[in-house]
Amino acid sequence: MIRLSANDLWLYYRRIMILGASIFLGVVWLTLWTGWHRQEAVEIERAKQQVFETALHLEAVIKTARDQVTQLTQWSNEFINHTPYVGSEPLQQTLAKAIAQSIDGAFTLDTLDNRPAKDRLGQIIALTSANDPIPPYEVSPANLAASLLDRMSNGQMTSDFLRWTYFFSANEDLLALTPWVSSQDALGTAPSIELYLQSSWKDYEVTRLGLPSNNPERKPYWTAAYIDQAGAGLMVSHAQPVYWEEKFIGIVATDVLLNFLNELLKTFPDPEGTLLINNEHNQILANREDTEPKNTTIANLSSILPVDLSTTNSLDKMNGLYVDENLLLASSLENPRWTIVFLLPKSLIRQRILKSYSSQLQLSLALIIAVVVINLILWHMYVAPSLRVARFVASYVTQTTSSPPKVPQAWIPWVNELVQAFSERRRLFQELERNNAALERKVAARTHELQKANEQLARQANTDALTGVYNRRFLLELLENETERVRRGESPLAVLMLDLDYFKRVNDKHGHDAGDAVLCEFTERALSCIRKIDRLCRYGGEEFAVVLPSCIARDALEIAERLRHKVAATPIEHAGINVSITVSIGVAQFHIGDNAESLLKRADDMLYLAKVQGRNQVVYLPD
Incomplete structure (x- = not known):
């Protein structure tokens, strides 16, 4: 049996206290570090989402110029x-x-x-x-x-x-x-x-x-x-x-x-940081910090980002990275090849994290102080007296002392009190673990809320804000998936392209409120005519598309005719005014060798024939 001296006991206990304190501080530091980086990821993801939504908005606005040229070129050709x-x-x-x-x-x-x-x-x-x-x-x-x-x-x-x-x-x-x-x-x-x-x-x-x-x-x-x-x-x-x-x-x-780009950037939700739009030539088309339009010179992106931008996709590669103490977020358009660039200073991100994370930091600091104070109290009230008792016992055993220390006459009850003190210490550690668990639950709940918010944003990104049906972005993704499924030989596929006849006259005659009401009522009627597995999408303006999985051409024609009759049968009432509306529909059936683009174009060609032949009709030409 190993016998320890009183001094050995003191050294042994001090090492245990240092080790315990180090482990505790390490756990606290790790908790703070992971929480800090988790909050940093939340801030970055929020900024990314804002940049992405602004890019979507810009894509919708610039579509006007693309459509203008496309329509005129088609007519000219x-x-x-x-x-x-x-x-x-x-x-x-x-x-x-x-x-x-x-x-x-x-x-x-x-x-x-x-x-x-x-x-x-x-x-x-x-x-x-x-x-x-x-x-x-x-x-x-x-x-x-x-x-x-x-x-x-x-x-x-x-x-x-x-x-x-x-x-x-x-x-x-x-x-x-x-x-x-x-x-x-x-x-x-x-x-x-x-x-x-x-x-x-x-x-x-x-x-x-x-x-x-x-x-x-x-x-x-x-x-x-x-x-x-x-x-x-x-x-x-x-x-x-x-x-x-x-x-x-x-x-x-x-x-x-391009003056409208500055107005667009002013609507960006985050008022801080550098926000600009540049093109594939690295010309800055708009900068939120510019108060006056550029009438003499065009700034280059290299004046703000002194990095190698020789490749067109370099900004996309740097998306989400820190460049010169700034977080660089970028979202690019396909046509034109413009990029929205958002530079957020790292110091500003830290300030936001600190503001959001301050309560957790204060709680952790309070716990550290509480543990230190409790350990001091334990040392002075229990450990030091017990060591004196140990020394007395050791000296008493070796008969090197003549008088006992100044302690209660019965040392066993004092040891019992020491045991109670360690029990109290155990209770405090358990309380600390409960507090940490409660903190983790709060963080998990907050993370769950953010996940739900991101899911809601994803739904909004795939949904048309006016009519509530799916938008063009969802349509293109859906067609890619459906055509891939059909190519595996699972089932047929058909697509309807729809266009409200003379819709511009509704806006010109009754106003855009009436036009919006007509679009909403049209989508309700269209949804009532298609199957549950079909998907109605707004293609743009008054153009819509219906994706018909597991549907052959004959069934697609029946659905299209049913929809056309449903729309033309009853005028749409808005603000006491009856608005009559009809729809032209082009039908296309998936064929071997088709892809999403060719299938959609063939349906659009059929729609064009329906327009040319007098509107308010369904056109399908089998190959």
């Missing part, structure tokens, strides 16, 4: 199939008169200056050669320009940030643009119309990028940002080449004013 095109009779008369009165082989529509602003569809600046048909077709660039002015002027009225919409002829002999502007203002310092049109294909990036040598795939494209010469501010151009079969005819484009 198919113009040879629509001839003869009559168009606006006053415009045709003005155009014929301008050509007849041409000077030096050139003509304009400057005579429209005498008409009210609402009647000026646009301007044409051209050489008389633009009226010559392009072999082997029987139409000319001037015919196409006249038809485009009818359409460009309507689109221009719907979007404040669309500066100009225009068509450049590839023969370098015509420019058609809207809104109307005098030829003198359009030409600027150019000495003649002919030289201006020729230089436009050399000096303007928007025309050069559309050339077959630069764009053999005939894709739509966006230019780099530039300063408007007329002083409107920072802008970009969106364009797409026009082809008649294999013949390059020109480009259709629209100039987008």
Whole structure:
């Protein structure tokens, strides 16, 4: 049996106290460290979600410019199939008169200056050669320009940030643009119309990028940002080449004013940090810190982020990383390739974490102080007297002492009190564990709440805010999954593309409130006509799509007809007004070799035929 001296007992107990205190402090530190990083992850995830939602908002806004160019390009590409095109009779008369009165082989529509602003569809600046048909077709660039002015002027009225919409002829002999502007203002310092049109294909990036040598795939494209010469501010151009079969005819484009981006950034929920939008050229298109629009220079992202941005996806790779003591969050758009960049200082994140985590820190500090105080009390009230007793016992055994220490006469009851003291210490540790467990439960509950909030945000990201049905983003993901399932041979698949006929007239005649009511009522009727496994999605504006899993073409046609009759049967009542509405529907069946894009396009083509053939009908053409 090992005998310990009183001094050995004192040293042994001191080591136990140091070890216990170290373990306790380590547990407390680990708890604080994990809690701190958990709260940091919450703050970062909240900021990421805000950036992502802003990107979604920007994507929805910029879709107006893309749709404008896409619709005009589709019309231009198919113009040879629509001839003869009559168009606006006053415009045709003005155009014929301008050509007849041409000077030096050139003509304009400057005579429209005498008409009210609402009647000026646009301007044409051209050489008389633009009226010559392009072999082997029987139409000319001037015919196409006249038809485009009818359409460009309507689109221009719907979007404040669309500066100009225009068509450049590839023969370098015509420019058609809207809104109307005098030829003198359009030409600027150019000495003649002919030289201006020729230089436009050399000096303007928007025309050069559309050339077959630069764009053999005939894709739509966006230019780099530039300063408007007329002083409107920072802008970009969106364009797409026009082809008649294999013949390059020109480009259709629209100039987008970027002032609206600063207004968009002002709606960002987090008022702190640096928030900006840049493009693939690393030009800063908008910066929340700028109080005045840029009219002279365009800032580069390298002035804010001194890192290597030579690759287009470098910002995406740095998303969520710390760069120069700033948390970098980025969310990119696909078309155009713009990126919303949010820089949040690390010191600010720490302040927010500290503010959210202060109560836990105070509790942990109080527990540490309480344990230290309790240990001191235990030492002075119980440990030191017990050591004196131990020394007395040891000296008494070795007969090296002559008198006992100053303690109660009966040392056994005092030892019993010492046992009670250790019991008290055990109770305090158990209380500390209970407090830690309660703290963990609070953290777990908070984490659960955040998870529920994230799930709700995910639902909102897949749902159309007005109608409550699924949105385009959900539709594209669903079609990818469904087409993959069908390719495995599980079951058939059909898609309906729907478009409310003359919906713009409802908005123009009864207002947007009535239009919103019509959209909501239409979705309710549509949902009542489809199956539970079908999915109704809002594709954009008044266009909808229905995904029909396990459905052949015959059944899809029945559903489409039932839906069409349901919509047309009863007018929609809003604010005491009955609004009659009909719907055109295109039907497409999945075929071998299809993907989500081709299936959706075929349904859209059927919808287009339904429109051309008179609307309020269902069209399906089997292969």
